[in-house]
Amino acid sequence: MQFHPNDLSATELLNLYRGLLKPRMIEEKMLVLLRQGKVGKWFSGIGQEAISVGTTMALEPDEYVLPLHRNLGVFTTRSMPFSKLFAQWQGKKSGFSKGRERSFHFGSNPYAIVGMISHLGAMLGVANGIALAHLLNKREKVTVVFSGDGGTSEGDFHEALNVAAVWQLPVIFLIENNGYGLSTPSNEQFRCKQFIDKGIGYGMDAIQVDGNNIIEVYNTVNQLATSIRKNPRPVMLECITFRMRGHEEASGVKYVPPHLFEEWAKKDPVVNFENFLMQQGILSEELREQFRQEITQELEKGLEEVFAEPEVIPNLEEELNDRYASIPEDLKTMALAEAPASSDLKDLRLIDAIREGLWQGMEKHPNLVIMGQDVAEYGGVFKITEGFLDTFGKSRVRNTPITESSIVGAGYGLSIAGMKAVVEMQFADFVTCGFNQIVNNLAKSHYRWGQAADVVVRMPTGAGVQAGPFHSQSTEAWFYHVPGLKIYYPSNPADAKGLLLRALEDPNPILFFEHKFLYRSISGSVPSQPYCIEEGKATVHHLGDDCTVVTYGWGVHKALEICREHAIGARIIDLRTLLPWDQETVLQQVKETGKVLVLTEDTLTGSIASDIAAWISEHAFQYLDAPVKRLGSLDTAVPLAKTLEDHFLPWDRLAATLQELIDF
Ligand SMILES: Cc1ncc(C[n+]2csc(CCOP(=O)(O)OP(=O)(O)O)c2C)c(N)n1
Numbered sequence: 001m002q003f004h005p006n007d008l009s010a011t012e013l014l015n016l017y018r019g020l021l022k023p024r025m026i027e028e029k030m031l032v033l034l035r036q037g038k039v040g041k042w043f044s045g046i047g048q049e050a051i052s053v054g055t056t057m058a059l060e061p062d063e064y065v066l067p068l069h070r071n072l073g074v075f076t077t078r079s080m081p082f083s084k085l086f087a088q089w090q091g092k093k094s095g096f097s098k099g100r101e102r103s104f105h106f107g108s109n110p111y112a113i114v115g116m117i118s119h120l121g122a123m124l125g126v127a128n129g130i131a132l133a134h135l136l137n138k139r140e141k142v143t144v145v146f147s148g149d150g151g152t153s154e155g156d157f158h159e160a161l162n163v164a165a166v167w168q169l170p171v172i173f174l175i176e177n178n179g180y181g182l183s184t185p186s187n188e189q190f191r192c193k194q195f196i197d198k199g200i201g202y203g204m205d206a207i208q209v210d211g212n213n214i215i216e217v218y219n220t221v222n223q224l225a226t227s228i229r230k231n232p233r234p235v236m237l238e239c240i241t242f243r244m245r246g247h248e249e250a251s252g253v254k255y256v257p258p259h260l261f262e263e264w265a266k267k268d269p270v271v272n273f274e275n276f277l278m279q280q281g282i283l284s285e286e287l288r289e290q291f292r293q294e295i296t297q298e299l300e301k302g303l304e305e306v307f308a309e310p311e312v313i314p315n316l317e318e319e320l321n322d323r324y325a326s327i328p329e330d331l332k333t334m335a336l337a338e339a340p341a342s343s344d345l346k347d348l349r350l351i352d353a354i355r356e357g358l359w360q361g362m363e364k365h366p367n368l369v370i371m372g373q374d375v376a377e378y379g380g381v382f383k384i385t386e387g388f389l390d391t392f393g394k395s396r397v398r399n400t401p402i403t404e405s406s407i408v409g410a411g412y413g414l415s416i417a418g419m420k421a422v423v424e425m426q427f428a429d430f431v432t433c434g435f436n437q438i439v440n441n442l443a444k445s446h447y448r449w450g451q452a453a454d455v456v457v458r459m460p461t462g463a464g465v466q467a468g469p470f471h472s473q474s475t476e477a478w479f480y481h482v483p484g485l486k487i488y489y490p491s492n493p494a495d496a497k498g499l500l501l502r503a504l505e506d507p508n509p510i511l512f513f514e515h516k517f518l519y520r521s522i523s524g525s526v527p528s529q530p531y532c533i534e535e536g537k538a539t540v541h542h543l544g545d546d547c548t549v550v551t552y553g554w555g556v557h558k559a560l561e562i563c564r565e566h567a568i569g570a571r572i573i574d575l576r577t578l579l580p581w582d583q584e585t586v587l588q589q590v591k592e593t594g595k596v597l598v599l600t601e602d603t604l605t606g607s608i609a610s611d612i613a614a615w616i617s618e619h620a621f622q623y624l625d626a627p628v629k630r631l632g633s634l635d636t637a638v639p640l641a642k643t644l645e646d647h648f649l650p651w652d653r654l655a656a657t658l659q660e661l662i663d664f
Pocket of ligand 1: 070118119120147148149150151152154176178180181182243247
């Protein structure tokens with residue numbers, strides 16, 4: 001192995017060596033502890049340390065790195081105390097995630113590290129968001145995100161590189177090409193000879209280095225970072241290396257031909273660099289011993305502290321509270337139960353009210369960015385953002401490539417870097433392509449490592465417009481099940497504006513449902529000034545005392561229409577937000593009427609209506625004069641033809657269902 005230190009001083013070279021030694025020594029100790037049964041799972045990065053250490057050393061301390069499971073060297077190079085790292089690995093409270101997360105699955109803003117979630121590829125889009133925030137704030141910073149060679153097969157890899165190239169984001173996409181993805185060798189993972197061949201396809205520079213040569217890694221990243229800070233652009237960096245141990249320690253290496261280990265052992269990054277420094281007279285036996293002793297001391301002290309720390313004692317309140325970031329104090333007082341009385345009321349359609357809320361949110365929050373397909377010049381397919389570009393500019397109103405996953409991920413990245421994001425799904429149906437980011441990154445972030453995910457995902461939803469199975473679905477129940485998310489679903493213009501403005505104040509991830517059929521078919525009085533509506537506060541339309549109908553969205557309008565038509569005296573509850581939903585109001589109305597129907601436009605099985613009905617049975621059984629009824633759409637895909645769609649939707653069955661309930 002040839003080392004070309006160029007103008008690196010002896011001190012710099014020794015720093016690199018010390019940096020390299022640390023993860024190696026920690027890992028050697030972990031393997032001993034593993035054999036002794038004192039630690040559980042371990043993913044080894046032995047043989048790959050030069051990549052993590054060389055890269056992180058070349059960056060400024062506040063430049064974000066998004067490492068993976070073999071990148072201990074990133075964490076040690078950022079000088080995370082070993083005791084805290086070890087506490088993290090042992091699931092102790094004093095770690096980085098209060099015992100909630102696995103070894104490297106956490107982030108820490110003071111160290112500018114955002115660790116992985118288990119899902120490979122998911123952090124690549126997040127790096128784009130962090131880089132975008134830097135770019136918009138003219139910070140001249142580079143962001144580095146890691147992928148294994150196997151992880152590049154994920155669609156997220158393609159999406160993220162494409163977005164970074166189109167937006168010219170200052171990101172280094174670092175691929176650790178170590179020959180295997182778990183047991184699968186490269187030739188069963190991809191067809192290209194080397195990853196740098198792909199750079200041209202993405203429209204970005206791609207460079208290959210010997211990942212076992214720390215000088216080569218360090219100098220390359222150093223040069224790249226210097227250049228990218230001044231001339232922002234993405235670059236692919238392929239580091240050739242080899243995985244010297246199994247995928248994780250329990251999984252063995254039977255599938256790897258033994259000669260590969262022999263060949264690669266000769267290229268060991270620590271031994272080779274150490275020999276080089278010895279030959280050059282830069283490192284002595286004494287100094288080497290001194291480094292080893294210092295690292296051993298820190299290690300032993302950390303182990304002692306963490307082994308002495310008791311297991312985490314669960315605290316119910318803390319566990320539940322930590323799902324969400326706390327909301328700003330002023331929002332607690334600012335949010336109203338109803339749209340405020342105003343001398344300046346305008347009659348707006350639902351679509352106009354949403355537009356006005358979004359506009360006023362953009363005015364209030366200069367750090368808010370809207371991203372979505374066709375949202376800029378074209379104004380979005382429903383024209384909600386028409387005209388935004390001229391006032392708020394191209395930086396904040398961003399057309400995206402057709403990459404839902406990467407863009408939701410970018411929203412999360414913006415949030416990590418102190419900004420806010422609204423992501424428009426062109427239709428709520430397409431959220432399936434961004435599902436992983438929402439349910440795994442956005443939803444779990446605060447619980448996992450205390451990081452808010454300040455992202456509102458706008459969801460044009462629902463049927464009634466003969467748009468068929470993939471442009472008509474009700475998708476809210478998919479998210480209702482996921483702790484850490486919020487779901488808003490206004491039924492009228494005044495609520496829509498106030499709830500959207502509230503969502504923009506809230507640092508938590510919110511799915512904001514907008515019914516396409518209602519966009520232009522309903523209108524109402526809306527105050528001109530900005531205002532926020534409280535979440536979890538339902539409203540009640542009081543037509544009589546015969547029964548209660550719990551519903552939301554289009555269901556509110558249909559329930560009102562049919563009850564009026566058939567002279568049914570119902571209390572119609574408009575939930576307005578579904579996560580959280582207003583249990584108090586529901587309980588109160590059920591107590592007073594004794595009969596209840598939970599109505600949804602969604603297909604019935606597994607719907608939110610089903611969950612609410614179960615809750616009512618559990619909490620209001622003694623007040624009920626009839627079984628809790630549920631009504632939803634047929635359990636089929638949403639059909640296209642009007643007759644079929646009408647047949648699918650629950651509205652034509654509503655009058656009879658209500659009558660049955662009342663007659664019970
Ligand atoms: C989306 C997803 N699918 C499958 C897995 C299971 N898995 C964990 S690591 C791994 C192999 C990763 O290989 P590579 O990206 O080359 O990284 P390496 O482990 O070699 O460093 C697999 C299949 C996962 N974590 N995420």
